[in-house]
Every structure is written in structure tokens, then in C-alpha cells.
Amino acid sequence: MFETLSDKLTGSLRKVRGRGRLTEDNVGQTLKEVKMALLEADVNFRVVKAFLRSVKARAVGEEVQGSLTPGQQFIKIVNEELTEMMGGANSGLTEPESAPLIAMLVGLQGAGKTSTVGKLARFCQTEGKRPYLIPADIYRPAAIKQLQVLAETLGVSCYASRTDQKPLEIVRNGLEAARLEEADAVFIDTAGRLHIDQELMEELSLIKTSVTPHEILFVADAMTGQEAVSVAKGFNDRLDISGVILTKMDGDARGGAALSIRAITQKPIKFIAVGEKLENLEAFHPERIASRILGMGDMLSLIEKVEDSFSEREALQVQKKLKSNEFTL
Structure with missing residues (x-):
């Protein structure tokens, strides 16, 4: 399932994984390759355009989170936008008030x-x-x-x-x-x-x-x-x-x-x-399919762990500031 698309996207994203900085130029070049991979996978052209627009706006304008490299941040954005394109979350069968x-x-x-x-x-x-x-x-x-x-x-x-x-x-x-x-x-x-x-x-x-x-x-x-x-x-x-x-x-x-x-x-x-x-x-499950398409389950898990640990550190710092009355808005 999605093997050809996965291979092409993985190859494109591997090039930005080690980037020290995300610029409009290197993001644009990567997104050109992503665009071709999606179109060759028979994704609707309008859907591809909207997806690329969202990824570019976030990748170039978004501040890189503390413990992530810019390349990891970019992969995270692509994963999130792919997930959103497919619906964001699982939607099961309706549960009516009365059966059946x-x-x-x-x-x-x-x-x-x-x-x-x-x-x-x-x-x-x-x-x-x-x-x-x-x-x-x-x-x-x-x-x-x-x-x-x-x-x-x-x-x-x-x-x-x-x-x-x-x-x-x-x-x-x-x-x-x-x-x-x-x-x-x-x-x-x-x-x-x-x-x-x-x-x-x-x-x-x-x-x-x-x-x-x-x-x-x-x-x-x-x-x-x-x-x-x-x-x-x-x-x-x-x-x-x-x-x-x-x-x-x-x-x-x-x-x-x-x-x-x-x-x-x-x-x-x-x-x-x-x-x-x-x-x-x-x-x-859109998030699982996105992970499968990107072929980077291990990388995405690592990014998630880094984010979680960073959030925990931030929370601890806030708690310390609150206790010592150093917290400022």
C-alpha cells in the first residue's frame, strides 16, 4: 500500500532531514519533488496545491521547536498536513440514540x-x-x-x-x-x-x-x-x-x-x-496512514518523544517560576 509514493516522499524528505536551517529556497525545492510524487500518485491537482501551500506557509514561517532540528520540524509539518488532508482523526460508524x-x-x-x-x-x-x-x-x-x-x-x-x-x-x-x-x-x-x-x-x-x-x-x-x-x-x-x-x-x-x-x-x-x-x-486512521506513506515511523516516534520531553521541561520550568513568584505574562 502506497509503496511507490512512500519511496519518493521518503527520498525527498531525507534531503531536508539534516538541514541546519529551513529557507524558502530549500523548502521550495523539496516541495517541488513532493508535488511531483503526489501528482504521479494520482492525487487531485487542487488537493496537491492546497497541501503544498499549507506546508510552505508553516515551514517557512514557523519557529523551530526547542529540541527539534529544522529538518525534523519540516517532516513533522508534512506528516501533520498529510494527516489533516485525510481527515485528521478516525471517524467510526454513527451511534444512534436507539437501535438499530x-x-x-x-x-x-x-x-x-x-x-x-x-x-x-x-x-x-x-x-x-x-x-x-x-x-x-x-x-x-x-x-x-x-x-x-x-x-x-x-x-x-x-x-x-x-x-x-x-x-x-x-x-x-x-x-x-x-x-x-x-x-x-x-x-x-x-x-x-x-x-x-x-x-x-x-x-x-x-x-x-x-x-x-x-x-x-x-x-x-x-x-x-x-x-x-x-x-x-x-x-x-x-x-x-x-x-x-x-x-x-x-x-x-x-x-x-x-x-x-x-x-x-x-x-x-x-x-x-x-x-x-x-x-x-x-x-x-489518517495519522497511521500518513506515517505509513512517509515511511518514517521511527523518525516520527522520535520527534514525538522529543516534543513530549520538551513540553515536560517547559512545564517544570513554569511550575518552578510559579512557586518562586517569578512568572511573568
């Missing part, structure tokens, strides 16, 4: 919606919750069968959809059955298309307005890069999605989708799928 949580999964055909429903069900099981699955893709009988098989594998309930039913009828009946079973979370697998079309959006909008789900999760194939970002924007404009799940993150994903989708839609990436098995779903 209703989550509707949307996206194009082939993105992995049906298998992701199964993975979400297993994720909920690990948290001690009772999931219920509703297959509402009547255009692909194989999708209905697939979800029923996944439910059987997990030992969870799944509504017995029929292809002669309307999607809204399936969802309403499924929700009624889920409530009777006192399910904690309901995951609805909706129909996809090869591309966004009016008929699909009207069908999804009808389900949304009729059942008012707590979550509308857009499922995207991370391998498609910027295409996933533009499709996410289309779904968000019509449905006001609540979050994103990126699939196939274990493949040769260049990183463009993960680094762009939050900035373009202003909606968080909630999960990533890193394999085909039901357990291969991970909560998305």
Missing part, C-alpha cells in the same frame, strides 16, 4: 459493495453487536445470493429478497424484520451501475428519503484513483453521503483516492478493505 443503526451502502458496480456489507457485519460482530443484512440489488441475482452466503458464513440474519420486488419494498420489509429480531445494525446493499445515471440516483434517493438511514456509505475501488474521487463527488452531490469505504487497498493503489477523496467531498474515509477475507476491514 441503519447504514446504506452505495457506489458503482464492481467497487465491492456486497463483500463490504459482509465485512461490516463481521466488524460489528467483533464489537458484540447483532447485524442484519438486506440485499436490495434486484438487478443482480448473484449479489442477493452472495450476501445470503456471507450471512450464513457469519451466522447472521439476511432478508430473503426476491428479484420481483421493488428495492424500496425490500428495504422496508427488511427493516421491519430486523427490528423484530432486535438487530443492532442493519446494512443495506444497494444496486450499482457501470456509471452514474439518473435512474440509479432516483432509486437511491427514494430509499434515502423513505427510511432516513443514519449512514450513507460510498464504497469506492481505491485502484481507480481520481476516477473514484469524481464518482464520490457525484454521489455526494445527490445523496449527501456520510462517509467513504475504500476497497482493494491491498492492491497496487497509488494513493490518489485516499489522499483526495476527503478533501474533495469533505466526508471522512471510515474504513479500508485490505483483502478479500471477511476480517480484512480496518478502521481508517
Whole structure:
């Protein structure tokens, strides 16, 4: 995951690690290389421009903290801005005031919606919750069968959809059955298309307005890069999605989708799928992904420790001044 991008960014940042001073010139040169690495990773151009602007403003204008070298300070800034670009912090599933949580999964055909429903069900099981699955893709009988098989594998309930039913009828009946079973979370697998079309959006909008789900999760194939970002924007404009799940993150994903989708839609990436098995779903933690992209976990840990120890020393000095009445504003 992100190997090519990581190699290029690590190489660029290694050049500033030993700098005694950060200037507009050496920061600018490094950021040119960072820019090329991000664009080659298929990150949206507008997102790249905003990221570089933020990093440069902080790197050139910010005072270097006491125990950090200028190079370490620069790496810290890049790490923080990467983390912020991807949402800042983990955003999990909504916790509704009363069960069940209703989550509707949307996206194009082939993105992995049906298998992701199964993975979400297993994720909920690990948290001690009772999931219920509703297959509402009547255009692909194989999708209905697939979800029923996944439910059987997990030992969870799944509504017995029929292809002669309307999607809204399936969802309403499924929700009624889920409530009777006192399910904690309901995951609805909706129909996809090869591309966004009016008929699909009207069908999804009808389900949304009729059942008012707590979550509308857009499922995207991370391998498609910027295409996933533009499709996410289309779904968000019509449905006001609540979050994103990126699939196939274990493949040769260049990183463009993960680094762009939050900035373009202003909606968080909630999960990533890193394999085909039901357990291969991970909560998305922007700070961990940023660290992985930079390939500098050890360096970032060292910077954190230095900052912590510096903060402790500062705190002790303040305490001493307070005790001796030397503290001045």
C-alpha cells in the first residue's frame, strides 16, 4: 500500500532531514519533488496545491521547536498536513440514540459493495453487536445470493429478497424484520451501475428519503484513483453521503483516492478493505496512514518523544517560576 509514493516522499524528505536551517529556497525545492510524487500518485491537482501551500506557509514561517532540528520540524509539518488532508482523526460508524443503526451502502458496480456489507457485519460482530443484512440489488441475482452466503458464513440474519420486488419494498420489509429480531445494525446493499445515471440516483434517493438511514456509505475501488474521487463527488452531490469505504487497498493503489477523496467531498474515509477475507476491514486512521506513506515511523516516534520531553521541561520550568513568584505574562 502506497509503496511507490512512500519511496519518493521518503527520498525527498531525507534531503531536508539534516538541514541546519529551513529557507524558502530549500523548502521550495523539496516541495517541488513532493508535488511531483503526489501528482504521479494520482492525487487531485487542487488537493496537491492546497497541501503544498499549507506546508510552505508553516515551514517557512514557523519557529523551530526547542529540541527539534529544522529538518525534523519540516517532516513533522508534512506528516501533520498529510494527516489533516485525510481527515485528521478516525471517524467510526454513527451511534444512534436507539437501535438499530441503519447504514446504506452505495457506489458503482464492481467497487465491492456486497463483500463490504459482509465485512461490516463481521466488524460489528467483533464489537458484540447483532447485524442484519438486506440485499436490495434486484438487478443482480448473484449479489442477493452472495450476501445470503456471507450471512450464513457469519451466522447472521439476511432478508430473503426476491428479484420481483421493488428495492424500496425490500428495504422496508427488511427493516421491519430486523427490528423484530432486535438487530443492532442493519446494512443495506444497494444496486450499482457501470456509471452514474439518473435512474440509479432516483432509486437511491427514494430509499434515502423513505427510511432516513443514519449512514450513507460510498464504497469506492481505491485502484481507480481520481476516477473514484469524481464518482464520490457525484454521489455526494445527490445523496449527501456520510462517509467513504475504500476497497482493494491491498492492491497496487497509488494513493490518489485516499489522499483526495476527503478533501474533495469533505466526508471522512471510515474504513479500508485490505483483502478479500471477511476480517480484512480496518478502521481508517489518517495519522497511521500518513506515517505509513512517509515511511518514517521511527523518525516520527522520535520527534514525538522529543516534543513530549520538551513540553515536560517547559512545564517544570513554569511550575518552578510559579512557586518562586517569578512568572511573568
